[in-house]
Amino acid sequence: MDKSQTIVPFPTIRRLPGYLRLLRQCQAAGRTVISATHIAEELALESIQVRKDLGCTGMIGKPRVGFEIEPTIAAIESTLGWNCATQAFLFGAGHLGTALLGYDGFARSGLKIVAAFDSDPQLVGTTINGKQVLPLNRLHDLVRRMHIYVAVLAVPAVAAQQVAEQVVAAGIFGIWNFAPTMLALPDDVIVQNEDLSAGLALLTSRVSAGLKGRGIAAAALPSPA
Amino acid sequence: MDKSQTIVPFPTIRRLPGYLRLLRQCQAAGRTVISATHIAEELALESIQVRKDLGCTGMIGKPRVGFEIEPTIAAIESTLGWNCATQAFLFGAGHLGTALLGYDGFARSGLKIVAAFDSDPQLVGTTINGKQVLPLNRLHDLVRRMHIYVAVLAVPAVAAQQVAEQVVAAGIFGIWNFAPTMLALPDDVIVQNEDLSAGLALLTSRVSAGLKGRGIAAAALPSPA
DNA sequence: TAGATTGTTAATCGATTAACAATC
DNA sequence: TAGATTGTTAATCGATTAACAATC
Numbered sequence: 485m486d487k488s489q490t491i492v493p494f495p496t497i498r499r500l501p502g503y504l505r506l507l508r509q510c511q512a513a514g515r516t517v518i519s520a521t522h523i524a525e526e527l528a529l530e531s532i533q534v535r536k537d538l539g540c541t542g543m544i545g546k547p548r549v550g551f552e553i554e555p556t557i558a559a560i561e562s563t564l565g566w567n568c569a570t571q572a573f574l575f576g577a578g579h580l581g582t583a584l585l586g587y588d589g590f591a592r593s594g595l596k597i598v599a600a601f602d603s604d605p606q607l608v609g610t611t612i613n614g615k616q617v618l619p620l621n622r623l624h625d626l627v628r629r630m631h632i633y634v635a636v637l638a639v640p641a642v643a644a645q646q647v648a649e650q651v652v653a654a655g656i657f658g659i660w661n662f663a664p665t666m667l668a669l670p671d672d673v674i675v676q677n678e679d680l681s682a683g684l685a686l687l688t689s690r691v692s693a694g695l696k697g698r699g700i701a702a703a704a705l706p707s708p709a
Numbered sequence: 710m711d712k713s714q715t716i717v718p719f720p721t722i723r724r725l726p727g728y729l730r731l732l733r734q735c736q737a738a739g740r741t742v743i744s745a746t747h748i749a750e751e752l753a754l755e756s757i758q759v760r761k762d763l764g765c766t767g768m769i770g771k772p773r774v775g776f777e778i779e780p781t782i783a784a785i786e787s788t789l790g791w792n793c794a795t796q797a798f799l800f801g802a803g804h805l806g807t808a809l810l811g812y813d814g815f816a817r818s819g820l821k822i823v824a825a826f827d828s829d830p831q832l833v834g835t836t837i838n839g840k841q842v843l844p845l846n847r848l849h850d851l852v853r854r855m856h857i858y859v860a861v862l863a864v865p866a867v868a869a870q871q872v873a874e875q876v877v878a879a880g881i882f883g884i885w886n887f888a889p890t891m892l893a894l895p896d897d898v899i900v901q902n903e904d905l906s907a908g909l910a911l912l913t914s915r916v917s918a919g920l921k922g923r924g925i926a927a928a929a930l931p932s933p934a
Numbered sequence: 935t936a937g938a939t940t941g942t943t944a945a946t947c948g949a950t951t952a953a954c955a956a957t958c
Numbered sequence: 959t960a961g962a963t964t965g966t967t968a969a970t971c972g973a974t975t976a977a978c979a980a981t982c
Contacts, residue, residue, distance in 0.1 A: 501906035547957040547964040565917030579808035658916040676912035681726035687901035691883040692790030772940040
């Protein structure tokens, strides 16, 4: 049965990179098979969930043994679209942008940032982590010539909407948005918001519960901005 | 009925910061009330979901009118624990760490990064965005003296486990982990993983579906690392 | 009043978890 | 063989969505 057409649930897609990372580590350590039980232990999940998730990639395990690491890696990469390099442009070469340019892990995630764009004339012409910083007026031409479909948006929130519009006008249809703003764009543009405040909200609400549990009073906020 | 004891669902907690941001914008624009319908439109959600979420904060809206913005902001902040400043130490003053140190938005999220730690002697003693970079040997003392409970971990993946152990040993029990590694720590330590690869996985799987839909073939990955 | 919006209660949907026969 | 692990099928759980009377 071909599962490649099956719809993979979003929560499963979010977990797959974690499996992939672990499997690669095990492979580097010389192992060839791994059980769902073992994966679950390492990642603090339930083994049945790991089996279900791996099932979504089309992998079939061997009872009593587990999953062969190499084909499982390939199956996960294929499911995520990480077997093909997605080339991307980065927008905004500030600290966050520089951090993203320097993150090697993207290569293993099928994302290749090939160049950066910035509106700051001081930055344009420089090279960051081996990638050129280009002026925005070259965007339109280069998107077409290099067949780029994905943009990583690391510009300040106030500039995000405007840059996003330029990017879409140039032909890009996938945006990984690090700016804390909702982008108003045509429906066929794929926007993945990477909203740090959502994660922070989970942390702080858990921590403040933890503080109460420990009988510690939190400091009052001096001046709410 | 006091809803402050009610358990707020995780998905709701994740959405609350988005409401908060919008409400503050509307407040800054001089508005005093807003309907769930309007919030839903702005954030691309369903109005019933907005009403349910705001209900979790204890807010009661007025039929035909909507929600008063000011008390709603207060209710959300209270639910998230953002009405009290959570002071935190940052670990790892590289590009990502610097980006996090410079992000003003945290102040509005009740998180105040008060200092950074780094193992690099070149960085120790410098000041980044007005925050001192300190050596790790001062950690233990300062955590106790300043009553710090939260750490933001922006160190390389290989160092994350070791730094996390030091941090926990010093008395911290909440960790916002930006390193792509599972931390093995005691159960009572709260770890919030900020895993970029999960978000990237959602983007790439949607994009590769989009590429197929548009009849575009993706470039094969030259050399899988 | 008429109509937009609310909170509540019930129905639906989707994901997680449990149970278990099959297997090497 | 005995026992660990698998995939499948069914049950549970939790969140989203729908329906609707109440309200200003």
